[in-house]
Amino acid sequence: MNYSTGAATAVAPANPWAIVPPLGNLDAYISAVNRMPLLTPEEEQRFARELRDENKVEAAGKLVLSHLRLVVSISRQYLGYGLPHGDLIQEGNVGLMKAVKRFDPEQGVRLVSYAMYWIKAEIHEYILKNWRMVKVATTKSQRKLFFNLRSMKQAFKADSAMDEAGVTHRETLSAGQVETMAERLNVKPEEVLEMEMRMAGGDVLLDPSPSDDGEQAFGPIAYLADVAHEPTAMIESHQRDVLASDGIATALQALDDRSRRIVEERWLKVNDDGSGGMTLHELAAEYHVSAERIRQIESAAMKKMKKALAEYA
Template sequence: MDTASSSGAVALANPWAVVPPLGNLDAYITAVNRLPMLTQEEEQRFARELRDDDNLEAAGKLVLSHLRLVVSTSRQYLGYGLPHADLIQEGNVGLMKAVKRFNPDQGVRLVSYALHWIKAEIHEYILKNWRLVKVATTKAQRKLFFNLRSMKQGFKAEDAEADITHRDVLTDAQIDVVATQLNVKPEEVREMETRLSGGDVLLDPTPADSDGEQAFGPIAYLSDAHHEPTAMIESAQRDALATEGIATALKSLDERSRRIVTERWLNVNDDGSGGMTLHELAAEYGVSAERIRQIEVAAMKKMKAALAEYA
């Protein structure tokens, strides 16, 4: 088996040989999580090679570097009782469709573009293989149904932690919480709660009750936004910039500029107080306040360039 190149890209005649088959799910996930991520420059280069030269090896490298995104996204839909391996496989189909359609000149990373296609394939698979109760016929009702179903599980977990016997029927206080969070009336929550206690009937629209909403998929409201891969990546990037990135940028400054920026912007309280003023720094260095301001502006520009390079 070939190994990753020094640039971090995977160089394989057969890119798929680097991961085991989905039959061994644990081994597959472990192998996928060890695959190197592509830099933005590598991603752009491979995408152009695929688009301009129909280079399938470049397509394989793009797919391989984003398999972990499929694994992460598929975990959001394990509550349907469908095999995890099947969810991953359908997500991989969506990833390959995204790679095929990806335009490197649009100014977005493949991770953001591919997420839509991955979810679309998983959604389609679930809708074809799972039946829900038909308790919601409109788009708003479906949104309420799926969110209510999820929130009831949360209430059940809270009751268990507090050693409270959970009841299937929501309390008035819980209904008010649901209504507030979902921006609906308490009466609508109670009505949906009543429907939930009914029986299982078909949820998917049929030609007989066609109302123009057959294409709407309530599954769009099921994923947990807090664990959405793109949001998690962006959060990690922000945390890195706020710690290592700032420290790296400060190191690019001379001692005086670094102290001015630190005293002016970093040594402050949450209410904005605590930092030194331009006049205080000017008196300390024996220069004018305008000169301190000029040094500060130049230092901030240099730090911005350093942060852009770090990112």
């Protein structure tokens, strides 16, 4: 299998395994791995046996280095997902190292055929984790449908009719296309439609940050939040209910009879007609004191109750 991503552009050095590409330069890295020498079947078998039987790190390194161009070639197939090429290559290299570690030279296959599965598996996992904030595919069947559906949809778009300006207007799948995809992928049409809906949707911030001009951005949090059932609000409401019932009853017990009756008449009593209790002058007449004295007793009682409520809370 020819998996070279390009012909060698320079004469290989005396020790081709000593090539170290400059850091931070993806083009230099790709150029360097394309100059790595390929292993013959005999060399591959020898290095694989040395790794398996003697656990030689140098043998593993040569197996990995000679197949780095394969990772570059495979990673290019996934550039359409909008993820950095360097990250795709990095994840593919992880898959390559896993393949080298598990490769059995006695199976009668070349490492390139065995490694392709592991490289694609790692790249697939990376894409599914990073393509969206929320995973679009979690089960094995959904993962398979995700990658196959996207490639088939692109093929349908390429074959669709175009207007005089050369612009394809069809963005969604037709009923016939859904049926065709479901038949080819051996899944239900409903599964195709569900995955299409997941792929078409985008990530939306629940609480977006303000824009550059200082205006507050509108997000779903504005209409999704249920203030009545927000945990903090529910706890505060429960605390208020407790203080309004048991708390006030406990605080009233700390008052003498006259102070308790004044507070109840002034703040807690409600008549049938909706009016409140007795006024300061009515209480003053009953206790044969001035209205100012009733106000002073009420004020002292309220302070005492406030202290008692604080201790109760």
